[in-house]
Amino acid sequence: MTTLGGAVRRGLDHRMVESKDGADGRVFRELGAAEKWELVDGVRRAVLRYRDAHPRDLGERERAWLVRIAAWTPAKLEQDEADFHRVYKPISILPPDQYRSLVVQVTEGCSYNRCLFCDFYRDRPFHIKSEHELTSHVAGLREWFGERMADRSGVFLGDGNALTVPTDRLLRMIAHLRAALPASLFAGGIATFMDTFSLERKSEWELSAVCAAGLDTVYVGFETGADDLRRFLRKQGTAQEALAAMTALKQAGFRLGVIVLVGAGGVRYASAHAKATKDALATLPLTRGDLIYLSPFVEPRQTHYREALAAAGIEALSPQALRAQYETLRANLVAHHPDVKVTLYSLGQHLY
Ligand code: SF4
Incomplete structure (x- = not known):
């Protein structure tokens, strides 16, 4: 039997993530299929035992919940997962x-x-x-969520960069939603x-129209203020161009979530990354309600990042050095933007 040492959260897509304290902060781990099955079955059996042991002292509400949980068999939850994937492509990441x-x-x-x-x-x-596709996607969401829709607050337009949709189409999409x-x-x-x-394709007027239509929060992957590192990471455009795009969003009225990649580019880029990012973001007109997310680097499985690092003779940052870069960036950004929340964006904890 698997021993779980932390809290486990289940996502709508039936992924389960365990979180617990580790030597370098919170550690997240996705459960495998057998572990999920075992956990769900164990919880269900415990609930049934509890129900049978307390036949008389359960209130109506309590009893209704027990009936509900008892119905969550591993097979039923897997079916729910399959239905989820009929209405959604994988939700790879969210702020x-x-x-x-x-x-x-x-x-x-x-x-x-x-x-x-x-x-x-x-x-x-x-x-x-x-x-037509959007209409049927939204109808599918309504059906799949059912009463669970009431648990949602806010709407997030996926996937990676939905603001690239031509403005007239985007406004029609928002009206439909x-x-x-x-x-x-x-x-x-x-x-x-x-x-x-890609933002230069939208005029000032278009950005303001989209914001006025209610799409008022944009999360931007700034990653780093160091242009050498941006080139190494194949992030398009210079830091100055990225700052100009984010400033245009602020001027149009958007709330911004700025994402900084902590630890990318290893030892070679570490100090230039920390300094250039701090200097660049100090010039950004962020206001109360905006966010700066510090996202510790996680090696991707489907790109050639590791090979690129090896070919350039770059040593990856140790967990301790990455933690130190995180703390330095955080302290500097908080000092420049005391009204803005500067916080952790851990990819491992993502769950929709
Ligand atoms: S980080 Fe780059 S590749 Fe990934 S979603 Fe953003 S623009 Fe696309």
């Missing part, structure tokens, strides 16, 4: 403050898909959903990811 949003995949994949550190969307070509989904979902706003190098 941590968006885990409770309803994800609507108005696009699939990433229109760039070449960053050396990112393999979130290597399994699918970029595609903007047609009107507002008509087809419960109004309560929109109280938390609409959010999406966006790269920093």
